[in-house]
Amino acid sequence: MTRKSQGIREVAAEAGVSVTTVSHALSGHGVVSGETRQRVQAAADRLGYAPNRIARALRSSRSNVLAFVGEELATSPSAGPVLAGAQAAAAELGFMIMIVNAQHGVIDGPQVEALLAQQVDATIFVAASHRAIDLPGRLDTGRTVLVGAWDPARGIPAIVPDEVAIGRLATEHLLRAGHRDIVHLTVDDGMPASVGRAEGFCAAMGDAGRHPRVFRVPGPADARAGAAAMRAARAADTAPDAVFAFDDVMAMGVYQEAGALVQSRLSVVGAGDLRPVAESLRPALTSVALPWAEMGRRAVAIAVGMPVPDAVGESIARLPGVLVERASVRSRAATT
């Protein structure tokens, strides 16, 4: 299996040049004649040679590995998609990803030390929920990027979903379908997701000249909350013809509370694009997908391109969501 260690020396011998030249030719860093480069490449191919990344890292002090510190890797819906996006981007750039899990929001000290001892080139911290955080000092190396969170106290580059745009997107989709009496069902937890989406909803309704009606219930944003909010909306109101729920799980509560209506004439859109839920509901739920994979990709791009410590400027990038249309929005003759 493991071929008898083919090192740079064997390649040099095979190509009839020095190891220095092999290094130059293969890394593209030195200046080598085209002819030599080809001979070296051919020799390397023949031997199946790939430079030892450990040796390279030790010598050059660039490991080409990125640390991925994820909160609640096991259960957070964002963890997998962000990680997959980051991994893909890293692969394209020749980087590997090393992970550590932050259970219950706390990062194991020894794990962080190990990461640093591993000489990672930068670290990506991924929050389980969109919020402000206080990054542990040891991680604040000047080569860190935050995903799904930001650190108000430090100038760390962050990349988060554009919650306002997400609320707008959902609402405008409903408006385009001809709905006018649209309510927004959400939770009063004061988090960026709920306040941002509500804000986007209100803005879109305002632009359309409609009065935005928002029904907030106490969190957490589960099916029970969705049902409760729907109940409140029906009690307070002439029947709405569409609802924008804070997320897919709350939308599921809407189905439970008003199943017959949803079957017949109430349109609903959720957010989060939680596949097993959105696809299983009937009618299948239209939802705004959060840009998790893209967030992962961007995080890697920033991390890799990051100049040396303290040259980074503070900045928060907000990424839009994307609408995933399924069957829960019926179009309806516009009546104003």
Add this chain to the structure above:
Amino acid sequence: MTRKSQGIREVAAEAGVSVTTVSHALSGHGVVSGETRQRVQAAADRLGYAPNRIARALRSSRSNVLAFVGEELATSPSAGPVLAGAQAAAAELGFMIMIVNAQHGVIDGPQVEALLAQQVDATIFVAASHRAIDLPGRLDTGRTVLVGAWDPARGIPAIVPDEVAIGRLATEHLLRAGHRDIVHLTVDDGMPASVGRAEGFCAAMGDAGRHPRVFRVPGPADARAGAAAMRAARAADTAPDAVFAFDDVMAMGVYQEAGALVQSRLSVVGAGDLRPVAESLRPALTSVALPWAEMGRRAVAIAVGMPVPDAVGESIARLPGVLVERASVRSRAATT
């Protein structure tokens, strides 16, 4: 931030010993007097020294990093939990985890090469669905363990869920609750999960002296399939008093098809413990959780303890699931 590189030399100077002694003292590999060890330790602590893992890896040719190759990291429900379990176990053992994603079941060649060039000590391959696979040759290094899959052609250690035990567990729970007319709703895809769980169901029913009735519909195992199977069961049969659905999503279909019954007197148990679904349903769904985190832990234990290539013996470990009780199983007077 980054302290001016505190190396083993600085520690040696601080402790007034040689670097050799520092290495011996800190690694625990050499024989050092207790007094010396303490002096070294104190010096290391004072300087905040942690050995450079890259240098250590290069010299000792043990990187203390494990490769985690996961299929469909973004969407597989098992990926997160397995990864979290593996990460926790690795941390305890002083190992780090490096990940690569296998999109659509294919592993990027360059990525695998990079993994090997990274000198990972072993690799853990995690399948998105329980099945037989054919591990890419380059990964078959003699230091690989499979999770959620096995390779019939090679003697690679594998660890999978015990589907039969899972079927048994769900069924026996229903039997213990006093149910007798229990049906199993599943899919005819011939995969280990569906055939194993059905087998466990039949065995448990047999033990209880009941005739096992299994309704199979064409896959995939989505809510539509669950509803169809439920429809078939009701058509074929006097009404069952309980159903064991292949998984939580099919169970959701049962709720959709027979909502009133589920509210009033039909007990149901699912499998997979898909949180957003199981917790959102009403009544909340009792489900058998798959042992994903434990599978991850075990995989790491095997990987770390793995002797040198070709000393490994073929073996498949099957782990039981655990019942997560919620509200969908009512107990009922036993009537035989």
Add this chain to the structure above:
DNA sequence: CTGAAAGCGCTTACAG
């Protein structure tokens, strides 16, 4: 354009 030499930060025989 090419190569001899030093060295990244450790660990590991090997002597003492």
Add this chain to the structure above:
DNA sequence: CTGAAAGCGCTTACAG
């Protein structure tokens, strides 16, 4: 028990 020396496999000034 302790330490001087070699060396892991590369890259990187530096000469030629």
